[in-house]
Every structure is written in C-alpha cells, then in structure tokens.
Amino acid sequence: MKGRQAGWGSAVLDRFQNPTQVLATGFGSVILLGTLLLRLPIATTSGESADWVAALFTATSAVCVTGLAIVDTGGHWSAFGEGVIAGLVQVGGFGIMILATLFTMIVSNRMGLRARLMAQAQTSTLTVVDARRVVRNVIVFSLVSEAVVAVILTGRLMIGYGESFGTALYHGVFHAISAFNNAGFSLWPDSLTRFVSDPWICLTISGAVIVGGLGVPVIFELLRSWRRPSRWTVLTRVTVVVTTLLLSVGTMVFLMTEWRNPGTLGALKDSDKLLASFFTAVMPRSSGFNTIDVSQMESSSWLVTDILMFVGAGSAGTGGGIKVTTLGLLAFVIWAEIRGEPQVNIGHRRLTESAQRQAVAICMLGVALVAIATYVLLIMTPHSLDQVLFEAVSAFSTTGLSTGITPDVPPAGHLMLVVLMFIGRIGPLTLGSALALKERIRRYELPEERVIVG
Template sequence: MVRAAAQTGRRVVRRAPGILNRFQHPAQVIVVGFATVVLLGTGLLASPIATESGQAAGLLTALFTSTSAVCVTGLVVVDTGTHWSAFGEWVIAGLIQVGGLGIMTLATLFTILVAGRLGLRARIFAQAETKTLSMADVRHVVRKVVVFSLVCEAAAAVVLTGRFLLGHGEPFGRAVYLGVFHAVSAFNNAGFALWPDNLMRFVADPWICLTIAAAVIVGGLGFPVVFELLRAWRRPGRWSVLTRVTVGVTLILLVGGTLVFLATEWDNPRTLGALDDQAKVLAAFFTAVMPRTAGFNSLDLAGMYPTSWLATDLLMFIGGGSAGTAGGIKVTTFGLLAFVIWAELRGEREVIVGHRSLPQSTQRQAISISLISVALVAVSTYALLALTPHSLDQVLFEAVSAFGTVGLSTGVTADIAPAGQVLLVLLMFIGRTGPLTLGSALALKDRTRRFQLPEERVIVG
C-alpha cells in the first residue's frame, strides 16, 4: 500500500477506529444523541432524590418517564405532580427542553459559543435535525430557533403565572413554578402536567386553555414555517409550498376537529354535557389542538365516546408540522399525499402544489413514512392486545399516542404489563426520531445502483 501510494503521489491517511468514526451519517448521531439523553434522564430519575417519597423509582418507571420527556410525549405511568419531587420535576422539564429543541440544535449552539465557528460535519448534523433547506444558514437558524423558543416559553410562562396567581390564588413562588413548567411542556408539545387530572380543573378557563393551546400550535408548526410567517405573514402569495401546506392542513384539522368533538360529545354528561355553551366550544377547541401532539386534556378522555377516540386517533397519527416539536407523520406528509392522490385521480403525470412541481423523491418519502408508520402502529397494537386485557379501541389509542408522541391516554397506561410499557417506550423513541431517520441511522452506507432495468407494468388494484 505504501509503494502504491508513493507511485501515485497520494498520501494515505488511516483513521483510528473510534466512536466518532462509527457514526458518520447525521441520522446516526441524532438517534445516538437522543438515546444518550434518555439514558442520562433514566439515571437521574432513578435516584432517591427524584421521588417525593425518597425511595428510588423502579428502573422501568424511570426509563418510561425519561423517554416520554425526551421524546416530548407526555405518557406517564405515575402521577407527575405527586410521585416526583421538585428535583424530579425539574429533571423532567429539562429533558423536555432538550428533546424539544433537539440534541443537534443544542450541540450546534454550544459549538458556536465555544469555538466561534461551525465545521462542515456540525453543519450537516444541525441541518438534519433542524431540517433547514440550506447548509449556509444553519448557524443563523439555530440561534433563531433557540431564542424564539425561549421567548415563546417566557411569554406563555408570564401569562400562566399571572393567571395562577390572580385567578386561582396560588402563592407567587408556586405560581411561577407552575407557569414555567407548563409553558415549557406546552411549547415543546410534551403534555406533562402537575395535577392528577391534568388540566380538567381549568376546562372553562380561557386564560389557561388558550395560552397553552397557542403555545402548542406555535411549537408544533415547525420552525421554518414560523420564521417564514413572521417575515411574510401579510403576503400569503409568496409563501413556500411547505408553509402553504402546513398552514392550510393545520387550519382544516383544527376547525374540523373542533366541529367533530362538538357534534359527538355535546350531550355526553361525562365530557361536554355538563358545561355551558361557551365552555363547550373552548373545551372542544382545546381537545382538537392537543392531538397535534401535546397530550394535555381538559376533558375526561376515558368518558369519551369511541367515535371521539377514533377521531383523536386520526389527529394524533397526522400530528403537527415538520421541524417542530410535534410528532406524527406530520401535516406536510398528509397534505402532500392528498395532492399525490388528486394528481393520480386527474391522470396528471406531475404533482403540482402551489404552482410548483413535487419531486418524485419527496413523493416516495411521504409514502414511505406513512406506510412505515401504519405498519408500526398495527404491529404494536396487535402486540399490546396480546399483552393486555384492554379493548381494541383503548389499545389502539395508546399505540397511536405513543408513536405520535402525543401523550393522551384513556387511563390504561399504568395498567399495561411491563412488556407492553417497554413496547410503548420503543414507540415513543421511534416516533420522535422518525421512521426514516432511524432506518437510515442503522444503514452502514448509501447504495447507488449503477444500472437501470427495463420497466414492466403491474396491475394495481
């Protein structure tokens, strides 16, 4: 090899094997980063000082809670406000913040602050996490993401603190604590609450419900969409396809979900039936927002009709916007698939969205994400049915909620067998990192086919 190198005039450099060389693909680093934070959070929550009783929590309980927080889900097997101490609750809030911003976003920020420069590999990693469209603006985007997140959380915390202080008689210190915790949980679409009934006690309080709903919507739109709306909110004609699809589908789902819950639960004495008309509209809107994927609830989900569970399943599966804190297959994926179907029904060769042609690679990615997600939910639901005595609609609700990183539950999460809870942990992790991200992280290298085979048409349908 030395002789061959000397003859060609090239210098041969051997890289020492190590952890950094094992994970060359950005998706691999993202998955490993999230897994590392989950394990770190598990260790902190498993310590005796993390619980109110002073006794160490079980390993599965700590792992489940840590995964739910890092993956900004909100599913719990113990009551957050009574089981965990103040230290444990701050650990959960910190894990939510890290999971919401993204491991690579924080790592890129630290690189900028310490080194004052951003290397090519760090730019690639940050681009994969923030889903920016240009590597040149990664540094600027990361700064904007962090600052914007903190500003939104601070604004929500101020409103919530004032309401808890003035409207519900909480002491100042407690009001600040509740305001900050729930602002972080809401903006990052986590759904963790510090009351046993989540937010049911505030079902008719517009200050609490609308503030949390607004934080959930803004955090779930996705940072690229939010930044573009801030720049050109008066000029919708100049919006990108991403922003048009995200905003359009989001409005349709919010309005449609609100109307569905109003029509379905209007006379249900366990949900909307006991409220006045104004509170019914507020509660229905709040319930339509949360499957985006926040996980807060102001109504008793266990008391809902099965038809409302099915509607919630669909909303949870779709989720929120890309490059945001929401989960699911994303509203952009759902919207693009609708355009693909419309083009196929019209017999058009190209898929047109907003006077732009949709690349075939994007179409394949949307189809792949959707089918992989359906398969994961179906297999997980089957496994949970075999492991638990609960009904199909309850088990399906839990599986979709975990995969969509939502956190809504019909109240059976704590009753699921340990094997089923481990399965939910895996679903939450996969739902946060993304099916295609996880698949590419496990791939050793990209494969390029250097030949093209003859086509053959196959009968479909």
C-alpha cells in the same frame, strides 16, 4: 487552516450520511442520564428510589416530549424530579427543533447536501457560522415563547386562582416548557380539566402547542411574509393549510360527537363546549394535555383522535406523528392521480418523485409500526382494541394522551411503549432526512411493465 476546514467538512459529511446514528445515540444518552437522575431518592416525594421501569418510562417520555406517564407526575416526583423532567423535556425539544430546522434547510436547498458540504470544505464559506445562527435562533425563539407563556400562566394563576407568586411561577414555567415542546406533562393529577372553562389557560396552552408544532422555519416565514401567501414555500403552505384544516374539522367533530356526552361536554355551557372542543382538537397535534376526561369520550371520538395523533405536527416542529406535510403531499398525489395528471403540482411548484416516495414510505412504515405495537399490546393486556390502539398511536406520535390504561399495562408493555416512543420520536425525522439525502443515480433503466393496481 484550510486542511482543518476540509477535515471538519469530511467529518460532517460522514455524520450526515447516517443521521439515525447521531439522533439515536444523542437521545439514548440523554434518556439514560435522565433515568439515572430519576432513580435518585431525592427525585421522589417518598425519598425512596423510583422503580427502574418508572424512571426509564418517564425519562423516555420526557426526552421524546411525549407526556405519557405511569405515575402521577405532581404526586410521585419531588421538586427535584419535576425539575429533571422539565429539563429533559427542554433538551428533547431543543434537540428536535434544531435538528429538524437544520435538516429542513439542507433538504430544501437547491444544491444537495453532499455538494454543499464538499464546496464548503474546499472554500471559506461560513458553514459553522450558519449552523450556529440557526441554533441560536431556535434557542432564542423557544425561550422567548416559553417566557411569554409562563408570564401569562403565572399571572392567571395568581389573579384567578389565588396562588402565591412562587407557586404560580413554578407551575407557569413548568407548563410553559411542557406546552411549547408539545410534551403534555402536567403537575395536576387531572391534567388541565380544572381549567376547562378558562380561556386564559386553555388558549395560552393551545397557542404554545400550535406554535411549537409548526416549527421555526414556518413561523419565521409567516412573520416575514404573512401578507403574501403566494411567496410561501411549499413547506409553509402545506403546513399551514393542513394544520388549519385538521384543527377546524377536529373541533367540529368533537363538538358534534361529545355535545350531549355527560362525561365530557354534556355538563358544560355552550361557549365552554366550543372552547373544550377546540382544545381537544389542538392536543392531538402532539401534546398530551386534556380538559375533558379522555376515558369518557365516545369510541368515534377516540378514532378521530387516533387519526389526528397519527398525523401529528409540522415537519420542523417539536411534535411527532408522520407530520402534516406528509399528509398534505399524499393528498396532492392522490388528487393528481384522480385527475390523471402526469405531474403533482402544489401552487406554482412541481413535487419531485422522490418526495412522493418519501411520503408514502413514512406513512406506510408508521402504519406498520402502530399495527405491530397494537398487536403486541393486545396480547399483553386485557384491554379492548380501541383503547390499545389509542395507546399505541399516542406513544408512536409522542402525543401523550391516554384513555387511562397506561398505569395498568404490565412492565413488559411499558417497555414496549418506551421502544415505541423512542422510535416514534427519532423515526420520522431521521427516515425523512435519510431518504431525502440518499439519492442514487441509476446508470441504466429496466424495461417498463404495466401492473394492475387495485
């Protein structure tokens, strides 16, 4: 029995030495399966097989919980196709939340991963039970959250809009899955613009997006210690503070910029403007719903949305982007450098140098990836820089918002966005975990040299 445990421990150790292969293979396999299912004639309303590019793009967008679409989700796909999309979103959301939670627990533990696995392989510790408990908690929490959102949406659609129970339930469940997993797929061709003045719909969807974006570790810690912020971990503290700051600033910026814009907030009542601005600030966390026409937004609002999308959601959440923790850590690094402090401190904790390097690496690689994709798309399409940049950031951050140019991009551009969504989905998680778990001990030090920076 002990030999079998040791063999299992060694196998897990080998797996975690290269988490990129595990994630890439898993997500790639699900995308392939989703593409084949969406290619079936039964998956479209016309009864004809969907185009390969459309099926691949939609499957990738669903598994990577992005929400970008080159065909009308509610009009092009049949009930079977929409069910496949919802299933792919659920699988993608489960996968990200489970793996992100496991990585968060392992990386944040005082003992390194290798030491933990070696010790567990040689003793009778309950490694498998711990992993199963985490998986169970994530699945139960996700399903309960989605059920609550689905009940609220179903009731509102029945009472406020006269939909039958079956139709309301169908729409409620689909959009609950899409919202909690930060996917942004909608069965209505105008996304959620018809509900721009409905706080029941908008606030419920926003709440689901925020909770899904924060992640299970942060939510559970908030539930346990919400009255004692001083006991929060650095992950929870940075995630909550930065998320709150970005939501507040985003709401105010959109409110001021779009206040008189007749294409967005100009025609709404003041109270509805505030609701729409808040909703618009929440969605770049990594969900592609919209209650105002994104294509009619001011260029300055597009730029702010680019920034919010690039940052994304929490490290253990379903959202994409470089993550709010990365931005928070970089802010503390800059603040410590400005003050001339030799160490970077967050509350009563000191930030390790490896964490600082990881934050810089993730941010710079994200910038490079978006820049390259934007350049390629500019060559492929006749659209302006701000539109193409918006599309590239949305795909990389798996947000799903669009200025409306997605269907007009040529097939080669669609494949480019597929690659960008795939890398953007697995990239930050695998890169962050790989960098955190791959620490080498240098047995010598080179002579130090001061270099002029700036």
